[in-house]
Amino acid sequence: MPYKSVSRSIPFLRTQYVTGTVICYAIIGMTFVYSTLRYGLDIWHVVGGVLVAVLMGLQIFQSLRLVETLKRIEYALKMSSRGELHHRISSTKGLGELGQVAWALNDLLDRVESYFKEVDTCFRLVAKGNFDRHPLGAGLPGRMGDSLEAIDSSVMAMKDNVKLINRNELASSLHRLNTENLIRNLKQTQNDLIRIDEDAREFGTQARSNAEAAQKNLRDVETIRTAIDDITGTVQEVADVVGILSRDSDQIVGSLLTIKEIADQTGLLALNASIEAARAGETGKGFAVVADEVKALSRRTKVTAESVDQIMASFSQRVENVSQIAEHSNEVTQGMSAMVEDFENQFNSLAESSERSVQQVDTASAVIYNSLVKLDHVIYKQNGYVALDGGCDEHHEKCAAIAVDHTQCRMGRWYYEGMGHQQFGHMSAYRQLEQPHAAVHTSVQEALRLSEQDWEGSQELREQIVAQMQLAESASEEVMLRINQLTEERTLESKGPSPLPRRVA
Amino acid sequence: MSRSISSQHGEIVLADNELIVSKTCLKGKITYANRRFMSIAGFSEQQLLHQPHNLIRHPDMPKAVYRLMWKTLQSDQEFFGFVKNLCSDGRYYWVFANVTPDIDERGHTRGYYSVRRKAPESAIRLIAELYQQMVAIEAAGGGRLAIDQSVAHLQSWLNQNRLDYFPAMLRLYRHGQL
Numbered sequence: 290m291p292y293k294s295v296s297r298s299i300p301f302l303r304t305q306y307v308t309g310t311v312i313c314y315a316i317i318g319m320t321f322v323y324s325t326l327r328y329g330l331d332i333w334h335v336v337g338g339v340l341v342a343v344l345m346g347l348q349i350f351q352s353l354r355l356v357e358t359l360k361r362i363e364y365a366l367k368m369s370s371r372g373e374l375h376h377r378i379s380s381t382k383g384l385g386e387l388g389q390v391a392w393a394l395n396d397l398l399d400r401v402e403s404y405f406k407e408v409d410t411c412f413r414l415v416a417k418g419n420f421d422r423h424p425l426g427a428g429l430p431g432r433m434g435d436s437l438e439a440i441d442s443s444v445m446a447m448k449d450n451v452k453l454i455n456r457n458e459l460a461s462s463l464h465r466l467n468t469e470n471l472i473r474n475l476k477q478t479q480n481d482l483i484r485i486d487e488d489a490r491e492f493g494t495q496a497r498s499n500a501e502a503a504q505k506n507l508r509d510v511e512t513i514r515t516a517i518d519d520i521t522g523t524v525q526e527v528a529d530v531v532g533i534l535s536r537d538s539d540q541i542v543g544s545l546l547t548i549k550e551i552a553d554q555t556g557l558l559a560l561n562a563s564i565e566a567a568r569a570g571e572t573g574k575g576f577a578v579v580a581d582e583v584k585a586l587s588r589r590t591k592v593t594a595e596s597v598d599q600i601m602a603s604f605s606q607r608v609e610n611v612s613q614i615a616e617h618s619n620e621v622t623q624g625m626s627a628m629v630e631d632f633e634n635q636f637n638s639l640a641e642s643s644e645r646s647v648q649q650v651d652t653a654s655a656v657i658y659n660s661l662v663k664l665d666h667v668i669y670k671q672n673g674y675v676a677l678d679g680g681c682d683e684h685h686e687k688c689a690a691i692a693v694d695h696t697q698c699r700m701g702r703w704y705y706e707g708m709g710h711q712q713f714g715h716m717s718a719y720r721q722l723e724q725p726h727a728a729v730h731t732s733v734q735e736a737l738r739l740s741e742q743d744w745e746g747s748q749e750l751r752e753q754i755v756a757q758m759q760l761a762e763s764a765s766e767e768v769m770l771r772i773n774q775l776t777e778e779r780t781l782e783s784k785g786p787s788p789l790p791r792r793v794a
Numbered sequence: 795m796s797r798s799i800s801s802q803h804g805e806i807v808l809a810d811n812e813l814i815v816s817k818t819c820l821k822g823k824i825t826y827a828n829r830r831f832m833s834i835a836g837f838s839e840q841q842l843l844h845q846p847h848n849l850i851r852h853p854d855m856p857k858a859v860y861r862l863m864w865k866t867l868q869s870d871q872e873f874f875g876f877v878k879n880l881c882s883d884g885r886y887y888w889v890f891a892n893v894t895p896d897i898d899e900r901g902h903t904r905g906y907y908s909v910r911r912k913a914p915e916s917a918i919r920l921i922a923e924l925y926q927q928m929v930a931i932e933a934a935g936g937g938r939l940a941i942d943q944s945v946a947h948l949q950s951w952l953n954q955n956r957l958d959y960f961p962a963m964l965r966l967y968r969h970g971q972l
């Protein structure tokens with residue numbers, strides 16, 4: 290350190306002391322020489338001179354220490370004013386007031402250095418986003434302590450501010466992530482609903498045609514019943530005709546008996562006539578009687594013959610009737626069998642269409658259930674977003690819902706125990722569903738767990754939370770994909786060769 | 795101002811606003827101690843200067859804490875810790891120490907600076923128990939391995955409280971509890 294020995298032509302203490310001491314020693318020396326020359330060598334002069342010289346020496350030594358300490362004080366002050374606060378003045382024992390000055394300066398520097406180190410570290414960490422290094426004011430008096438307290442409260446205010454900003458940042462990135470995915474999720478649900486709607490329409494058309502077919506069947510049944518009534522009537526008529534025919538044939542039998550009698554009587558008459566003819570002589574008398582009898586007989590025979598003729602005519606009429614009735618019956622029966630065939634066809638197609646309906650309902654219900662499962666899933670994520678936004682204290686039930694593991698949620702029960710396992714267990718998409726589904730749960734749970742830590746103060750934590758939710762979203766996307774595949778495969782299966790060819794035959 | 799009150803166990807309790815200050819060179823030899831340091835430790839300036847700082851080391855202090863301290867300082871970070879120090883007459887005092895590097899104009903570390911403040915009683919109770927366990931671990935094993943185990947114990951204690959070392963110490967100092 291360059292050390293100038295004068296300040297504006299006034300010598301520094303060191304020079305003053307050194308010059309003063311040299312002058313004093315010169316005076317002592319000269320006085321000693323003078324008194325020895327004048328009064329001779331005197332032991333007391335020698336002792337006195339040496340004593341004064343030694344004392345002077347001590348004095349000059351102390352003076353030089355004082356000066357040296359002053360220089361150190363100056364150096365410490367100079368360095369302090371340059372910003373290096375770590376210099377201290379030690380080894381000042383025996384320097385009295387100057388020692389006290391040095392200690393007072395040390396104490397001051399201790400406090401000033403502590404103050405600046407507190408402020409410095411505190412703000413250095415604040416710049417890195419750590420607001421938890423509170424400045425420590427203990428031991429710092431007056432303004433210094435107050436100032437640290439003021440700094441502490443402004444840092445707290447900054448922390449709140451940053452918290453707010455960070456909260457907003459997290460909220461907005463979660464919000465962005467959520468809206469993007471929510472819209473996709475809702476689109477999926479919308480597609481499901483459109484599909485269900487289409488199925489329902491087709492199903493409705495089918496049901497309508499089924500209803501019409503059923504109506505027609507009803508009408509056909511009505512016709513068949515009339516036809517049966519008709520046949521019953523016809524059969525009755527046939528029975529009547531048969532009755533009449535049997536009565537007619539009785540008459541014919543009667544008539545034939547009469548004819549037989551007539552033949553008998555004619556034969557008898559012929560015998561009588563031959564006998565009478567044998568008694569010739571009285572030829573005229575006998576023959577007249579016979580002639581009368583034969584006449585009467587021929588009349589009766591004619592009448593009978595006429596009646597037989599008539600009967601035969603009416604008989605043939607009735608036969609005609611019967612054959613007509615029989616024909617009619619035949620027609621009715623034929624019509625009926627056509628109707629029955631038609632009816633059977635209709636019934637078959639009705640059965641088929643019912644079968645289709647049943648399958649459609651099955652598929653639709655699978656789609657609906659799958660859609661429900663998907664929605665549960667969306668809701669699970671939404672719970673996550675809501676809980677992340679407000680924390681578990683605010684959203685108790687949401688957190689409880691999130692805590693449910695992937696085997697216990699609706700989808701989990703569907704997957705491991707319920708319909709899912711029964712209906713889809715054999716499909717490959719079913720097996721591929723398990724891992725992403727579990728990942729949705731663990732990721733949301735992990736995000737929530739991270740959010741219990743001090744994410745407001747940590748960029749890294751916030752990024753981790755968003756990353757976990759992103760994981761949940763991509764896993765969820767895969768879950769949706771797999772469920773859609775399940776629905777697709779299911780639909781194909783039910784459209785393919787039906788395992789239930791229920792034919793009414 | 796009430797000065798230290800000594801209790802029957804030989805503990806000296808600091809007053810609220812006292813600062814015990816010391817400086818060391820890079821190797822840990824004392825280059826400065828303030829007057830309170832000397833009066834409480836019972837050493838004169840001459841006895842202290844150029845002596846290693848473990849002059850006032852208390853046997854109840856775990857080695858792991860100093861290892862952590864030196865590691866922290868060597869990475870130019872400040873260190874916090876509760877420290878039990880020994881007086882020349884065998885008594886002891888607890889402090890909350892804050893040690894920082896002294897950096898000169900050109901950015902070089904010239905030495906270290908330690909400011910010790912009064913530690914809250916409830917914090918001392920908690921820490922003394924922890925240190926006791928750590929010292930036992932260090933005594934049971936030997937060498938570096940035992941210190942590693944002791945550090946691991948400290949870490950698991952921190953994990954239990956879900957805090958890192960520095961936030962935990964700062965909180966103990968400010969609130970007297972975790």
Ligand SMILES: Cc1cc2nc3c(=O)[nH]c(=O)nc-3n(C[C@H](O)[C@H](O)[C@H](O)COP(=O)(O)O)c2cc1C
Nearest residue numbers: 817818822847848850851852860879893906907908
């Ligand atoms: C600035 C500074 C202050 C220190 N203050 C203390 C102290 O108050 N008490 C103490 O036991 N060690 C203190 N040490 C640590 C010692 O240097 C030493 O590492 C410690 O006492 C362990 O000693 P050992 O390594 O011999 O076991 C301090 C170190 C530095 C750099």
